[in-house]
Amino acid sequence: MNTNTEPLINLTNVTFSYRGYEEKALRDVNAAFFPGKCYTIEGPNGCGKSTLFRILLGLDFPDEGEYIFDGMPITARKMKNEAFARNFHKRIGFVFQDSEVQLFTQSVRDEIAFGLYQLHLPEDEIREKTDEFLKLFDLEALAERAPFTLSGGQKRRVAFAAVFAMDPEVVVIDEPLSGLDEKGQAFITQFLKGLKGGKHLIIVSTHNRALADEIADVHVHMAEGRIVDFEGEN
Amino acid sequence: MSSKLLKLIAKLFTDDVSFQKNDSDRKAAGSVLLLSAFLCVILCSVSTNPWFVSCILAALLLSVSFMKAGQIISVLKPTLIAVAFAALITLPAAFMGSPKTVSTVTMKTAESVMLVAIVSERMGWKGMTRAAASLHLPDLFIMTLDTTVRYLHILGRFAARMAEAVSLRQVGEKNWKTAGTGGILGTTFMKSQRQAQMNAEAMACRCFDGTYKSLYRHHWNMTDMLVLAADAVLVVFFIYLQNAAA
Amino acid sequence: MHIPDNYLSPQTCAVMAAVMVPAWVISVKKVREELPKEKIPMLGVGAAFSFLGMMFNVPLPGGTTGHAVGGTLISMLLGPYAACISVSVALAIQALLFGDGGILAFGANCFNMAFVLPFVGYAVAGLIRKRIQGSKGEMIGAAIGSYVGINAAAFCAAVEFGIQPYLFHDAAGNALYCPYGLNISIPAMMIGHLTIFGLAEVIFTTAVYAFVRRVSPAMIRTEEGGKTSVGLKVLIAVLIAATPLGLLAAGTAWGEWGADEIAETGIGYTPAGMEKGFSFEAILPDYSAAGVPEVAGYILSAVIGVALLIIIFKLLSLIPQKKKAGA
Numbered sequence: 001m002n003t004n005t006e007p008l009i010n011l012t013n014v015t016f017s018y019r020g021y022e023e024k025a026l027r028d029v030n031a032a033f034f035p036g037k038c039y040t041i042e043g044p045n046g047c048g049k050s051t052l053f054r055i056l057l058g059l060d061f062p063d064e065g066e067y068i069f070d071g072m073p074i075t076a077r078k079m080k081n082e083a084f085a086r087n088f089h090k091r092i093g094f095v096f097q098d099s100e101v102q103l104f105t106q107s108v109r110d111e112i113a114f115g116l117y118q119l120h121l122p123e124d125e126i127r128e129k130t131d132e133f134l135k136l137f138d139l140e141a142l143a144e145r146a147p148f149t150l151s152g153g154q155k156r157r158v159a160f161a162a163v164f165a166m167d168p169e170v171v172v173i174d175e176p177l178s179g180l181d182e183k184g185q186a187f188i189t190q191f192l193k194g195l196k197g198g199k200h201l202i203i204v205s206t207h208n209r210a211l212a213d214e215i216a217d218v219h220v221h222m223a224e225g226r227i228v229d230f231e232g233e234n
Numbered sequence: 235m236s237s238k239l240l241k242l243i244a245k246l247f248t249d250d251v252s253f254q255k256n257d258s259d260r261k262a263a264g265s266v267l268l269l270s271a272f273l274c275v276i277l278c279s280v281s282t283n284p285w286f287v288s289c290i291l292a293a294l295l296l297s298v299s300f301m302k303a304g305q306i307i308s309v310l311k312p313t314l315i316a317v318a319f320a321a322l323i324t325l326p327a328a329f330m331g332s333p334k335t336v337s338t339v340t341m342k343t344a345e346s347v348m349l350v351a352i353v354s355e356r357m358g359w360k361g362m363t364r365a366a367a368s369l370h371l372p373d374l375f376i377m378t379l380d381t382t383v384r385y386l387h388i389l390g391r392f393a394a395r396m397a398e399a400v401s402l403r404q405v406g407e408k409n410w411k412t413a414g415t416g417g418i419l420g421t422t423f424m425k426s427q428r429q430a431q432m433n434a435e436a437m438a439c440r441c442f443d444g445t446y447k448s449l450y451r452h453h454w455n456m457t458d459m460l461v462l463a464a465d466a467v468l469v470v471f472f473i474y475l476q477n478a479a480a
Numbered sequence: 481m482h483i484p485d486n487y488l489s490p491q492t493c494a495v496m497a498a499v500m501v502p503a504w505v506i507s508v509k510k511v512r513e514e515l516p517k518e519k520i521p522m523l524g525v526g527a528a529f530s531f532l533g534m535m536f537n538v539p540l541p542g543g544t545t546g547h548a549v550g551g552t553l554i555s556m557l558l559g560p561y562a563a564c565i566s567v568s569v570a571l572a573i574q575a576l577l578f579g580d581g582g583i584l585a586f587g588a589n590c591f592n593m594a595f596v597l598p599f600v601g602y603a604v605a606g607l608i609r610k611r612i613q614g615s616k617g618e619m620i621g622a623a624i625g626s627y628v629g630i631n632a633a634a635f636c637a638a639v640e641f642g643i644q645p646y647l648f649h650d651a652a653g654n655a656l657y658c659p660y661g662l663n664i665s666i667p668a669m670m671i672g673h674l675t676i677f678g679l680a681e682v683i684f685t686t687a688v689y690a691f692v693r694r695v696s697p698a699m700i701r702t703e704e705g706g707k708t709s710v711g712l713k714v715l716i717a718v719l720i721a722a723t724p725l726g727l728l729a730a731g732t733a734w735g736e737w738g739a740d741e742i743a744e745t746g747i748g749y750t751p752a753g754m755e756k757g758f759s760f761e762a763i764l765p766d767y768s769a770a771g772v773p774e775v776a777g778y779i780l781s782a783v784i785g786v787a788l789l790i791i792i793f794k795l796l797s798l799i800p801q802k803k804k805a806g807a
Contacts, residue, residue, distance in 0.1 A: 059435050086441045094439045100388065101432035104521070106363055106380045106448070113449045118441035127449060144450075146250045146360070148384045166440065239532075245577070268576075275584050279490045279657075282650065295787035303795055310791070312579035316484060327659030332645070334654040339486055346485035347579050354577050362576050372508050374520070378569050381524020382531070386573075389528055419684070420691030422532070426525040427692075434518035442517065 007032035008170065008201055009056065013065035016051060025051040027225040029065070035169065038195065038202040040212040043222035049205040050097075052222070053172050056203070057094050058085065090119065093168035097175040099155035103147035108139050108158050111147050115166040129165055137161040138187075153184030160191065170201045177208050189214060239394040246387050249358030262457040264357050264365030270465050271353045275346045277468060283475040287341050290468075294348045301355070309351040316347040359383050364450055373446040385426060393422045481549070481637050481669075481677075482574065483589055485582025487658045488640055489648045496640070497587025503564060503595050510561040519558065526554040526566035531573065548677075548684035549593050549633075552601030552626035556689060563598035588640055592633040601629025618693070619686060626685035627678050631670070634677070638662070638669035 009032070016026040026048050033039060041049050054060040055067060061076045068074070069088065079085045096102040105111045112133050116126040134140050137157045142150065147158050156176070163171060176192065177185045185208075192215045195202055206212055212219060219231035278287050298309055320343040324336045357365070363379045396418050488496075511523070530550040555563035568590045574580040581589045605625030609617045642662030645655040658665065 057435075057439055059438075082443070085438070086443060089439050089441045092439075094436070096432070096436060098432070101429055102436040104381065104384065104433055104437065105446075106360060106383070107450065110448045110450070113447070115440040117445045117447050118443055120445075123449075130449060144253055146384070148387050149247050149250045162440070249577075272583060275485055275582070276490050279486055279584060282656075292784045292787065295784055295791070299787040299791050306791055306795060316579070320484070320486075324659055327655065330659070331653055332649070332655045332659045334650070334652070335656070335659040338654075338656065339659070342486035343484055346582055346584070350485075350576065350583055351579050354579065357576075359573065359577055362573075374508050374512060374523075375504075375565065375569070377520070378523040378527060378565055379572070381521055382527035382566075382569050382573060385524050385528035386531060389525075389532060393532060419532075419688050420695070423525075423529060423688055423692060424695055426529065427522070430521040430525045431518065433521040437521075438518070444512075444517070 006034075008035045008070055009033040010068040011055075011062075011065065012068075014055065014062040014067060015064040016055060016060065016062055018051075024225055026055070026062075029225075029227055031220070031227055031230075033170075033201055033203060035201045036197070036199055037217040038192070038204070038215050039218045039220055040216040041203065041205040041220045041222060042207070042209075042212055047222040048225040049222060050174065051225075053094070053174055053203075053205065056172055057092065058088055086118075090166070091168055092170040092172065093163040093166060095159050095163050095171065095173040095176065097178060099152070099159040100148065102159045103155060103162070106146050107144050108147055108150075108161075109134065109143045111158055111162050112165050115162055119166065133161040133165040136164075137191075152179050153181060153187075156180060156184065156188065160188070169199070170203070173202070173204045175205055175207070177206065177211055185211075239390045239397070243387060243390045243394070246359065246383060246390075249360060253358055253360045260455065260457060261356075261361075262455075262461045263368065263452040264361030265368045266458050266461050267353050267357055267361070268365045268369075270461050271349055273465055274349055274468060277472045278342050278345050281472060281476065283478065284338070284341070286472060286475045287338075287345055289471070290345050291341065291348075294345065294352065297352060298348070301352075305355050309348060309355055312351050313344055313348040317344045320344075364448065364452070367448055367450075368452065373444065377446040385429075388429070389422050389426055392425060393418060396421065481589075481593060481634060481673075482571075482581035483585040483592075483637060483640070485584045487582075487644070488585050488588055489644060489657050490584060491648075492640060492644070492657075493584040493587055496585075496591045500568075500587045500590050500595065503591075504568065507561040507564040511559075511565060515559065515562055519562075522558055523562055523566050524569075526558055526562065527569040527573075530554060530567055530570045548681040549597060549630060550681075550684060550688075551593060551597035551633075552605065552622070552629040552681070553685045553688055555598035555602040556605055556622060556625070556685075557692070560598045560602040563602070564594050567594035567598060588637075592636045592640075596636050597629045597633040600632040601625040604628045615693070619690065622689045623682050623686050626681045630678055630681040631673050634669045634673035635666070638666045641665040641669070 011029050011031045014026055014029040015024055017024045029048075029052065041052065043049060051060070055062060058074050058079050061067070061074070061079075066073055069092070072078075072088075074088065079088070103111055105114055109130055112130045113126050116129055121129070134143055137160060139154075139157060139161060142154060142158075147155060150158065160176075173192075176188050180188065189211055192202070192204065192211075196215060196217075202215075204211075204215065216232065218233050219229075220227055221229040221231065274290065278290055281287060298306055301309065317340055320340045321336065324339045327333070327335045354362075363376055363383070366376050366379060400418065511520075515523075549567070551563055551567050554566050558566070571581060571586065571589050571594060575583055575586055575589070602625065605621035608621035608624055611617065612620055639662065641658045641660065642665035644658040645661050648656040650656060660668070
């Protein structure tokens with residue numbers, strides 16, 4: 001069913017090391033991600049998953065090699081341009097592993113509305129969309145609560161709602177199940193399963209084999225800063 | 235130290251939950267409460283008629299008596315401390331030819347501290363940032379206010395845990411106290427700095443362009459009207475008593 | 481140093497708030513222009529930190545403790561304009577949620593601790609860093625800057641207190657607000673701040689600054705040319721023009737009172753007060769001039785009495801509950 005021949009995201013020979021560190025966090029990474037598919041990035045701690053995500057989100061930039069997003073190279077110089085950066089981030093969303101750092105407003109409702117305000121939608125539409133996502137993530141009863149006083153599972157749901165409400169084409173999710181209880185894990189797994197076959201390009205890092213098996217179209221295995229295998233790619 | 239921190243965290247949390255529980259259609263707007271409190275403190279401060287301040291005190295006490303016992307404590311505790319402090323500090327003035335200062339300053343202090351404590355109890359920090367928003371303060375200021383409360387909660391929890399860890403390890407070593415304070419504060423600061431950086435990245439990922447707005451809208455209700463009516467009565471009463479005193 | 485309400489006259493509070501408005505406007509503008517967006521959350525961190533810093537008792541030599549404001553520290557890390565906003569927010573939360581510092585006096589408290597303290601501390605630290613190179617200069621700058629900063633703030637507070645009895649008193653000479661003149665308020669405020677609180681601020685500032693410098697030197701704000709210093713000069717000019725000292729202009733400058741002037745003020749009242757002797761009645765409010773029917777007094781006492789009774793009973797109801805919870 002792979003009708004998309006053009007990859008949305010293309011990494012060629014990407015190498016990266018953090019400032020002050022000699023060791024390379026990413027070595028010669030080549031990858032192509034197609035729209036409408038779900039990729040899970042698997043590998044041990046320190047294999048370069050988080051670094052890869054920072055590159056994909058335009059928070060860090062390759063030392064060598066190239067990152068092309070929908071035909072546009074993403075470079076430090078281009079991201080300095082605020083309009084370009086905003087346009088880019090409109091299309092790619094990121095759910096952090098630590099939900100605490102991702103949530104900054106004083107109520108769950110405002111958290112979801114935050115991104116919509118940045119898109120300069122009319123207020124009626126923002127209100128409508130916010131209500132829709134409060135319902136979708138079962139957050140209605142918590143709508144006026146401050147995100148930072150919620151439990152880990154509730155925070156994760158808020159983070160998901162806030163990112164998905166902006167309707168990005170690509171969603172990058174770092175360890176969606178870490179620190180959640182069974183109920184929370186089931187909720188998120190169910191939600192991610194529901195996205196399968198949709199228009200989104202989903203990239204998820206996880207240690208949880210069961211989750212990966214449930215949701216992945218392609219399993220990407222990483223080790224020591226390299227991608228070692230694309231399992232399920234046709 | 236950590237018991238103080240835990241109290242702070244608890245207060246931020248209860249404010250949050252109580253805001254959720256209370257129907258905002260029945261509560262007065264934070265901005266109305268804040269401006270009324272302001273008006274009341276100004277009038278008391280300017281008033282030269284002790285009757286005025288006494289009546290306000292009586293009204294405040296009456297409204298305190300309607301509160302729950304737990305709330306009463308959190309209103310009266312700061313009030314009593316402030317009154318004791320005011321009496322102590324102004325007492326010498328009685329011997330320096332300014333005897334009435336003791337009673338006026340003490341009474342007015344009691345009035346203003348109790349009033350603010352009541353408003354704070356009714357409003358909570360959420361009402362406060364919402365009041366700031368409806369008074370059209372700049373986004374930057376409101377965002378800083380929200381961020382501050384959030385970090386008070388996060389860092390308060392963190393610092394309390396660390397203080398606990400330090401006190402658990404603290405066996406017989408003498409200089410831990412000083413070292414501990416610098417270390418706890420320093421580490422807390424570093425943690426907050428890392429968190430703030432990640433926050434900023436999370437904001438950038440959601441297209442942050444400086445807009446910081448809330449969907450919350452306060453609907454004009456009966457309580458607002460009542461508070462405003464009380465303000466009007468207050469002003470009339472003030473003018474009447476001020477003329478009577480003159 | 482948190483001034484509660486009714487120690488300063490509303491007029492003084494209005495003047496101080498009027499001074500703070502342009503300071504806030506300029507600070508918000510400057511922060512928007514100069515602080516990179518990714519550092520904006522740090523404003524909240526600074527405010528939260530100043531707040532938490534005030535909760536820590538810094539142990540001092542001699543066994544006493546004191547607490548700090550941290551204004552100089554924040555200004556050295558984020559710049560004085562950001563510090564102004566951060567400390568103002570911390571003070572607003574303290575005033576409104578914890579009853580520390582009055583709401584009328586908010587402008588005055590901000591003037592002292594969110595404006596004078598960080599700007600003076602920052603300027604002094606900057607001067608020293610220019611003279612003494614390297615880390616030594618930075619640490620000495622942090623120490624002296626924070627010490628001078630907090631004392632400048634305390635001095636402003638002392639002046640605000642001290643001018644009250646000269647300007648605001650009733651016909652009988654009773655002070656309406658703070659009863660002590662400059663001759664008392666200045667030494668009373670300064671002795672504490674030159675010693676305990678000044679030291680606490682120095683220890684707080686240098687300890688955290690040294691820690692941050694060691695662990696994350698990138699955090700330290702680097703000088704960015706003279707851009708800030710122009711704005712700084714303008715603000716200091718505003719400070720000089722509009723401080724409460726301006727209110728004093730009608731009188732004599734501090735420290736230059738003649739003997740007869742002292743007699744009119746402060747301790748100078750003493751003979752009159754002593755002559756009459758100290759009577760308890762004198763401190764009770766004067767009810768006769770109230771212009772209220774006598775019956776109102778009874779109603780008022782009844783209201784206060786009933787309210788107090790309800791409060792006492794509600795508080796009593798707490799006691800067994802607490803015991804149950806404990807058991």
